[in-house]
Structure formats: C-alpha cells, structure tokens
Amino acid sequence: MKESRTPRAAKSLFPRLGMIAGTSLMALVLPATALAQAEEKPDANPVQIDADGTVHVPAMSVPVSSFLTDEAKKYLTQHLHNMQDRESGTLPENGVPFVMKPYMVSAKAMFPLVREEVTIAGVAGISYTPTQGIKPENRNRILLNLHGGGFGGCYPGCAELESMPIASLGGYKVITIDYRQAPEHRFPAASEDVASVYRELLKTYKPADIGIYGCSAGGMLVGMAMAWFDKEGLPMPGAAGIFCAGMTLEKKFPGFGGDAHYMTAAVGEANPPVEPPPPLGKGPPPLQYLENVDVKDPLAAPANSPELLAKFPPTLFITGTRAFELSSAVYSHGQMVKAGAEADLHVWDGLFHGFLNNPAVPESQDAYKVIVDFFDKKLGK
Amino acid sequence: MKESRTPRAAKSLFPRLGMIAGTSLMALVLPATALAQAEEKPDANPVQIDADGTVHVPAMSVPVSSFLTDEAKKYLTQHLHNMQDRESGTLPENGVPFVMKPYMVSAKAMFPLVREEVTIAGVAGISYTPTQGIKPENRNRILLNLHGGGFGGCYPGCAELESMPIASLGGYKVITIDYRQAPEHRFPAASEDVASVYRELLKTYKPADIGIYGCSAGGMLVGMAMAWFDKEGLPMPGAAGIFCAGMTLEKKFPGFGGDAHYMTAAVGEANPPVEPPPPLGKGPPPLQYLENVDVKDPLAAPANSPELLAKFPPTLFITGTRAFELSSAVYSHGQMVKAGAEADLHVWDGLFHGFLNNPAVPESQDAYKVIVDFFDKKLGK
Numbered sequence A, B: 001m002k003e004s005r006t007p008r009a010a011k012s013l014f015p016r017l018g019m020i021a022g023t024s025l026m027a028l029v030l031p032a033t034a035l036a037q038a039e040e041k042p043d044a045n046p047v048q049i050d051a052d053g054t055v056h057v058p059a060m061s062v063p064v065s066s067f068l069t070d071e072a073k074k075y076l077t078q079h080l081h082n083m084q085d086r087e088s089g090t091l092p093e094n095g096v097p098f099v100m101k102p103y104m105v106s107a108k109a110m111f112p113l114v115r116e117e118v119t120i121a122g123v124a125g126i127s128y129t130p131t132q133g134i135k136p137e138n139r140n141r142i143l144l145n146l147h148g149g150g151f152g153g154c155y156p157g158c159a160e161l162e163s164m165p166i167a168s169l170g171g172y173k174v175i176t177i178d179y180r181q182a183p184e185h186r187f188p189a190a191s192e193d194v195a196s197v198y199r200e201l202l203k204t205y206k207p208a209d210i211g212i213y214g215c216s217a218g219g220m221l222v223g224m225a226m227a228w229f230d231k232e233g234l235p236m237p238g239a240a241g242i243f244c245a246g247m248t249l250e251k252k253f254p255g256f257g258g259d260a261h262y263m264t265a266a267v268g269e270a271n272p273p274v275e276p277p278p279p280l281g282k283g284p285p286p287l288q289y290l291e292n293v294d295v296k297d298p299l300a301a302p303a304n305s306p307e308l309l310a311k312f313p314p315t316l317f318i319t320g321t322r323a324f325e326l327s328s329a330v331y332s333h334g335q336m337v338k339a340g341a342e343a344d345l346h347v348w349d350g351l352f353h354g355f356l357n358n359p360a361v362p363e364s365q366d367a368y369k370v371i372v373d374f375f376d377k378k379l380g381k
Helices: A007-013 A015-020 A023-029 A032-040 A070-084 A098-110 A157-170 A189-201 A217-231 A265-269 A326-338 A362-378 B007-013 B015-020 B023-029 B032-040 B070-084 B098-110 B157-170 B189-201 B217-232 B265-269 B326-338 B362-378
Strands: A055-057 A060-062 A113-120 A123-130 A142-146 A174-177 A210-215 A239-243 A315-322 A343-352 B055-057 B060-062 B113-120 B123-130 B142-146 B174-177 B210-215 B239-243 B315-322 B343-352
Touching: A055 B265, A070 A343, A070 A362, A098 A157, A113 A157, A113 A174, A113 A189, A123 A157, A123 A189, A142 A157, A142 A189, A142 A217, A157 A174, A157 A210, A157 A362, A174 A189, A189 A210, A189 A217, A210 A217, A210 A362, A217 A239, A239 A362, A265 A315, A265 B055, A315 A326, A315 A362, A315 B326, A326 A343, A326 B315, A326 B343, A326 B362, A343 A362, A343 B326, A343 B343, A362 B326, B070 B343, B070 B362, B098 B157, B113 B157, B113 B174, B113 B189, B123 B157, B123 B189, B142 B157, B142 B189, B142 B217, B157 B174, B157 B210, B157 B362, B174 B189, B189 B210, B189 B217, B210 B217, B210 B362, B217 B239, B239 B362, B265 B315, B315 B326, B315 B362, B326 B343, B343 B362
Parallel strands: A142 A174, A142 A210, A210 A239, A239 A315, A315 A343, B142 B174, B142 B210, B210 B239, B239 B315, B315 B343
Antiparallel strands: A055 B060, A060 B055, A113 A123, A123 A174, B113 B123, B123 B174
16 A cells, blocks of 8 residues: 555545644643643644554543443443452352342342252253243253353352343243363363263254353353364354353463453453553463463364354354453454354443343343344244 | 442452553553552552543553454554644545545456446436446345545545445445535435435335445435435335444534544544543534534434334444444444344454455455345345
8 A cells, every 4th residue: 555644635534533633632632741742843643653553542531431321331430440449359259259249139139030050961050940931932942151250260150140131031941051160170171061061952952942152251162162062073053142252362462362452451441551562471371271272273262263163153242342352252253254154243332341240231131132132033943 | 239349359250350450560561650650559550440430541552453464454554654644635636535546546456347427316426337247136226325524525535435346346236426515515415315316216226125335424324314214204225334434423522422432543543532521612523514413313313213223224334443433333233223123233353434445455355245245135135
C-alpha cells in the first residue's frame, strides 16, 4: 500500500473523528505531562504510533457503557471494586467463591430445580432437572456443562451457576461434571474426563441430541473436548456453546491473544494494562493446567486447525467488550465461519469475563435466552 | 448485590489475572509517575475505579493484534499513520479520498465489472455487473449499496469500493446511489432518496430478492432507510447488511455510544481518548446531516424500537475491535435478537472502522465472503 497521508480526506469521511483530535479538546483530555508536550508542539498528538504499529495510548477515563441497564452498571462497578481489593481475600467456601455467593442466592431463588449428585463413567457430577419437568421437546435431549474456574477450582460454584438458569429456563436436563484440574492434573486430563462422560451419554442419547457448553475455562474445554472426540473417533454433539472463552492460546504471555489482552485489562478487571509485553519467560506463568502445552496444538487450541473446525457442530459464542477473551472469541468464531462451520456470535457491550454468572442482571437473562434458543434450534428434533 | 470483596477467590477463578496485577510486573508496565505512587503505597493499583464505575486507565502501549495477517498488520499501521498526520491534507479527487486511491487501484485490478452510470427515480447512481455475467441464481436478485462518508461525501469513492467486490465475487448486480447529504441536506433526505429508489426497484424485483447494505454512514442509513420503508408502508427487503455501523445515536457527545467511543479512539484511529466526556453542548458537533435529529427517534436510530426491529429482515453486522462503531454494532445486533429478529454478527479482531474498503487484505476478502454467503442464503430463492 502506498504511503499516503490525507488528514482532510480522513476528516471528510467522518468529520467528528477529526474534531475529536482537535486541539480545542486537548485541554479536557490530556494528563498534564502529555498536555505540556502537546503545547510545546501544537500539532503533537498524545497518541504515538511506532513503526510496527504499536499504539501508545495516553491515560484515559472510561465510564460504564451507556448501553448497560442500571442493574448492569451497578454490577460492573461492584465487580471492578471486587477485582481491585487485594487485601482481605476470602477463599472459596465449599467450592463457591465468596464473590459468587450473592449470585448463588439469586439463582436458587429464581430457578426451581431438582438437584442430584451423580457419577458418570467414574466422574462426579450434578444433574439438574426443572421442578416442573423437562419440556416435552427436550425429553430426548441433554446438555453437558463444563464449568469455569481456570482449570483449577470453582466446582461446584461455577458449575451450578452455569447449569441452573439453562436447565430451568430451557426446560432441559443439564449435567455438570467435576473434571480433573490443576494443581493435581494437567492437560489433557479434563478432555479425557469429558470424553468418558460423553461416551457414556451416547449409550442413551443420540449425538445430535447432546449439547455441550461452558464458560471461561469450561468454554475453552468445550473446544478442547470436541477436538478430543474427533481424535477418539467419537461423533460430534449436536451443538456447542463456547462462552467467556475462545479456542486460542498464546505463548508469549498469559492470555488468549489479540487486542483484548491489552484493551480490557483495566476496564474489565481493574488490572493495569500489560505493556510492553514481557519477553518470553519473564511474564507471569500460564495456567498451570496448560503449562506444558504447545499453544498451536489443535487439541488444546482448535482454532489452529481449519480441518478440525470444519467438523465442529453449530457453535454459539458469547462474550463482552470488556472481557479478556473478546479477541479470542471473535477470532475463533471467524475461523469457524471461514472453515465452513456454523457459528453464531453474540457480544454484550460493556460487560466482562463471565458476566452471565449473575442471574439477577437483565443482560445475563438475555444471554440465557440466546443460549436456550440456540440449543432449541440446533439440537436434533 | 452484596458488597463482597474477595481477591483470592477472584484469583482462583483465573489465576493469571491476579498475577498480571502483581507488583513484580509493575515496573514493566507503569509510567514513572504512576510507578512512584505505586511504590509509596505498595498495594496501590494504578487503575482507579470511581464510585460510579468510571475506570481511570493508565497510559498503555498496544501492539497490533496477534490475530492479524501480516498484510493486515501493515494495513493497520499505515492507517494509524494516515490518521495521525494532520499537516499535509489532500482533498478528495473526483470523490475518491486520497487515502483510498490505492484501494481503488486494487479493486479495479481484482474485480472485472461492467460499470454503468444510472439514474433511478431521479437519483444518480452506478450499476455494476460482473464481466462474466450475473450468476444464474442471482438473475432475479439485486443489491442496493448505500455508501459511507459521514453523510457528507465520498461519492463515488466509497460507493465504488463497497460495491465492486460484492458484485464481482458474488456474481450480483449491485446498484449504488448518490443519496442527498450534508452540507446541503439534512435528515431525512437520504432516507427519502433510498425509499424512492427502492420503490422503483420494487417494480422489477420482489422485495425478498432485494438486498440492501452499506458501510459507515451507509450502514447507519440501511437501518434508517428500513425504518423509513416501514413508515411508508413499503415491504421490507429480503436481507440487509449493516457494516462499520450500528443503529444507535448519542446525544451527549459525538459517537454511537458505549465502550467503543473510549476504547477504540487511540488504537483504531490514533485519536486521543475523549475523557472525561465533554459536558452537553461543549463537545465537537454531531454529524451535520443529523444535527437536529432526536437521537431516540427510531427513524434515525432504529435500535430504540423493538417493535420496529422485529419487522426487519435478516441483518448482517460487520465490525472490528478497533472500530468506533463496535459497541453500537454489537448492541444493535443484540437488540435485534432480543426483539425476535434474525441477526448475524461478525467481528474482526484488531481492525478498524471501514477496514473492508481495502480489498488487498485477506481479512477484507474474508469479510466479502461472509457478505456474499449471507445474501446468497437469505435472499428469496
């Protein structure tokens, strides 16, 4: 491409963008040091672009999204405060992190369910069925939930919060399982456990009638498990849901890759942005469960294999613009589409990683409806 | 929700997020002043959260997305430099902004087409048909493109760049029109022009066989025009594409609302982030074409009316994580889904407003395929 520079042309395309950058506004937007620099050289832009495209972004203040409901604005604010207070931590109690206890109270009040402890193929789990009964059209169907928790905890907390709304609102039987995690276990122990449970479910259910979904590590594990099914010669399930996650891994530093690793740290989790990226081996360690994994291995990061993605069933992605998996989710969705698979992406503006764990928020309820409608439509009739 | 604070629990959910915020990394990530503050008070987080949820984000450096192709990395870098140089502007030449000239060269080389000047219902336009002929299955179909340019220019530049790839790769006849814009005209002049042309097309084509799409202002105009069709009692077209845009407007300051207004300014357009938002009336003016519009009027911002959205045909949204319309696009998509309409969202990580104007980039080509496949599938058979 030619080195063509054309500010006025650029302004004419979207006039106000040019104006936002105008000096009249600079006094409002810049920290004192950047402003001093800008004043020395009137045309200096406090945003600097390196030759390799790296953008140096000045400090900024970002309000809650104008698109959020009042409940979600409060929820986001509380979440950011929760993530920032590192002084008086409380360990999870009975597998339910303290921060999630109010969500659990809401879930138990909102979703009347019959809860049963189960063991399938030697793997412990919980079965949820609606108190009013499984919907007639779902009698031959089942959903398998793979819970979040960074492959190192949050059972049964996350497992219950992810299963209850879908079982209740969808009229489904949902099974959630306590797959093996770190610190005791490593990849691919969880994939093996999911495959064992799935193999057992296939004795009762047609593959097209089985849906599989999860959030966060559980969302990643959905992709990993389907890659494992393929390797084992098992048929694909009828539909899949990858929530709060994607199907990529990054080696250089922890994260799923892409823009979101930088852009959502502060606004999604109240963490300082990581910049510049730490050199290899100097950053924080990756997830313990994945510590020896080749990040390009399709069994761990299926987005690396178009051939594999082409075999995946219709897959629903749910993420948010403040979620650190945003880039991985939208990229994985795009790679599935490019590979010829069916994939459906839904992004909530202003919300963060795992937002849908709190059922008291309208945006979470909207997400549950998207999930239920998806499985209703895509699973076998 | 309870005021519950639980750092350790939060860490256990996704251990590395806690570690990213750890002090060992702070020396790498913080500007000197923030670091000094952090050292004074060892636990101080340079990210500050206000009581209303506003996040104060320290300066950061964001590299190009790891998910981009090499071509797109170069494209983004060049785009950021183009947007930043405000000294030696060049006005559009014959309606083609200087920055887009290389894209036009690529488009003319890549897409063999028959180009004809047309006038439909008194509105000037250009018709494109593939040199090798319209695909047999598209003989009874037509696509209407509404070009970008901030409702104030970029005809025929944007019009041609948006029409050529779809006509050529899809085997479609594409008409693009020179609808009325600012500075001479105001809302709803463009909607009226689109309706006049559409009414004329309906004499030859069934509504289900007509697709309508656009990028940037043209994407906004797709929503506005369909709202206008509804008001006029015209049938909906078979399918719609809202690219580089959404269906919302914001009053407080220019923009489409949501997170993207803040988060993408620097990394998408090399503009300083707008913060704090200017008080009412003190920010830069809104788009001239829309200056007297009620931002909640569904004829201008259809996302405000679920009843209207429910009548819309299947609609494709295309955006990027560095695009200032990101929030508006994902929110509008979500509102359509919530209203019971059919909508399909595709987001390119690391790319900016209107990225698909450059046909030489693989990501643009992937987007064209998504567009063509969508119209192939959704238009009448």
